[in-house]
Amino acid sequence: MxxxxxxxxxxxxxxxxxxxxxxxxxxxxxxxxxxxxxxxxxxxxxxxxxxxxxxxxxxxxxxxxxxxxxxxxxxxxxxxxRGADERPSGVDALLGLQGLVLSRVSPSVPGQVKLTNGDVWTARSDTGIRLDPATRVEVVRIDGATAVVRAVVPRAHEKEVAT
Incomplete structure (x- = not known):
């Protein structure tokens, strides 16, 4: 062989x-x-x-x-x-979501916000400004279990509807 x-x-x-x-x-x-x-x-x-x-x-x-x-x-x-769900999920789904401040939020002392999806999150301010209750905010990022938010400035047409 x-x-x-x-x-x-x-x-x-x-x-x-x-x-x-x-x-x-x-x-x-x-x-x-x-x-x-x-x-x-x-x-x-x-x-x-x-x-x-x-x-x-x-x-x-x-x-x-x-x-x-x-x-x-x-x-x-x-x-x-093809046809896969391309919507963001998990933490990515929270980015850009709006909500209302429930308890005072500042950069150093976290407060609470209620997001439009119904979740209540511990939150810190992104801009260095203290945010009082009932302030409209937007989620900028998520740090662990804390939402980092900034105040939402209403657009011109939203001011007209609100008044």
């Missing part, structure tokens, strides 16, 4: 193992990258079954994987994420 012919003879087992490993990793990640690598490995397996030498199989597998990653993965990802 020739030592150099052994890798060529059993290369198909290596390709099948690679395909299975990539498919399992893909099932865990779901980003389609390892599925494309699995497709490249399948091309390597096919070239082995057609009698190509091991170096040619590796080149075919690499080219197929690059082609799949470049040309097939992006449209598949767009189709997969």
């Amino acid at each position: 020739d030592v150099l012919s052994t890798p060529d003879t059993w290369a198909w087992i290596g390709w099948i193992v690679l395909i299975l490993v990539f498919v399992v990793i893909e099932m865990l990640t779901g980003e389609l990258t390892f599925l494309m690598l699995s497709g490249g490995s399948a091309a390597g397996l096919l070239s082995d079954l057609l009698g190509a030498p091991l170096w040619m199989q590796a080149i075919v597998a690499a080219l197929a994987a690059v082609a799949l990653l470049t040309f097939l993965r992006p449209p598949l990802l767009r189709r997969l994420h």
Whole structure:
């Protein structure tokens, strides 16, 4: 038995193992990258079954994987994420949300605000100005469990409606 012919003879087992490993990793990640690598490995397996030498199989597998990653993965990802909910969630959903000051808010002493979504948050002032109760505020950022807010200046047409 020739030592150099052994890798060529059993290369198909290596390709099948690679395909299975990539498919399992893909099932865990779901980003389609390892599925494309699995497709490249399948091309390597096919070239082995057609009698190509091991170096040619590796080149075919690499080219197929690059082609799949470049040309097939992006449209598949767009189709997969089509219709996904793009609204912000968690802390990002609070940014820009307005509310009313319940207890005095200052930069150094936190107070409380009630946001338009109904949540009551501990809050600090962003601008260095003390905000008294019933002042309209907007969330600028979240620091841990504290909302950093600034006063909202009513627009001209809102002043007319309010008076």
